[in-house]
Amino acid sequence: MDILKELKERFSSVINSVQAHSSRRIYLGIDPARVGDVAGHLFGEAGFRFITASGVDLKDSVEVLYHFSDDTSGGVLTLRVSLDPVNPEVESLKEVIPRAEPAEQEIYELMGVSFRGNDTPGNLILGRGYRGRKFPLRKK
Numbered sequence: 094m095d096i097l098k099e100l101k102e103r104f105s106s107v108i109n110s111v112q113a114h115s116s117r118r119i120y121l122g123i124d125p126a127r128v129g130d131v132a133g134h135l136f137g138e139a140g141f142r143f144i145t146a147s148g149v150d151l152k153d154s155v156e157v158l159y160h161f162s163d164d165t166s167g168g169v170l171t172l173r174v175s176l177d178p179v180n181p182e183v184e185s186l187k188e189v190i191p192r193a194e195p196a197e198q199e200i201y202e203l204m205g206v207s208f209r210g211n212d213t214p215g216n217l218i219l220g221r222g223y224r225g226r227k228f229p230l231r232k233k
Contacts, residue, residue, distance in 0.1 A: 096139055096163065096170065104131055110173075117168040120158075125174040125183045128159065132172060133189035135161050141170065146186075146196040148204040150232045155181040157206055159193075176206065178233075185211035203230040 097119060101108060107130070110122035123131055135141040141161040149156045159172040174183055185208035186193040195217065197208040202218050205228035219229075 095166075096135070096141070096168075099139070100131065100134075103134070107131060117166065118171075119168070120171045120173050123172045123174050125176060128172055128174050129184050129186055129189055132159055132161075132186050132193075135170065135172075136190050139163075140165075143190045143192055144169070146193060146200060148200040148206055148230065150178070150204065150230060152178065152232055154178055155204060155206060155231075157181075157183060157200060159186065180207075181205060182207040182209060184209050187211050202228070204228050205231055 097111070100121065104127070107124045107127040108121055109124065112120040114120070121131075136143055141163055144160040144162050146157060146159045149158065154175045155178050157174050157176065161170045161172070162168070163170065176183060181204070183206065185197055187197065187210065194211055197211045199217050200206050201208060202216055
C-alpha cells in the first residue's frame with residue numbers, strides 16, 4: 094500500500110509495529126495517545142473509509158483495532174492499540190470519525206474499554222436491564 098510509506102514518514106514516532114499479512118492487509122501498532130491523529134489522517138486526508146472497530150482481550154493487554162478500507166485499491170489497514178488490561182482506556186475517535194461512536198459503545202459494553210469523550214448512555218447489545226459490570230468478552 095502506498096499509504097504505508099506516507100504514514101511511516103509522517104508518524105514514525107507513533108508507529109510501534111507493522112505487520113503485513115499480505116500486500117492488501119496491513120496492521121499498524123499505534124501509540125494509544127496518538128491514535129486519533131493517525132485515524133484522522135487516514136479518514137480525513139488520505140480518503141480511507143472507516144469500516145469498524147473491534148476489541149480483543151489478550152490477557153496481558155486489551156487491544157482495540159480500528160479497521161479502514163482503501164476502496165480504490167481494495168486494501169485494508171488496521172490501527173492496533175494495546176491497552177492496560179486492568180483499566181483499558183483510550184481517547185474516542187468520534188470527533189474525527191462520527192461513525193466510530195456506536196462501535197466504541199459496543200466495545201465498552203462487551204469488553205470494558207472506556208473511550209474518553211464518548212459518553213453515549215444506554216446499552217446497544219446487552220439490553221436495558223443489564224446493570225452488571227461484568228464484560229462478557231473479557232477473559233477474566
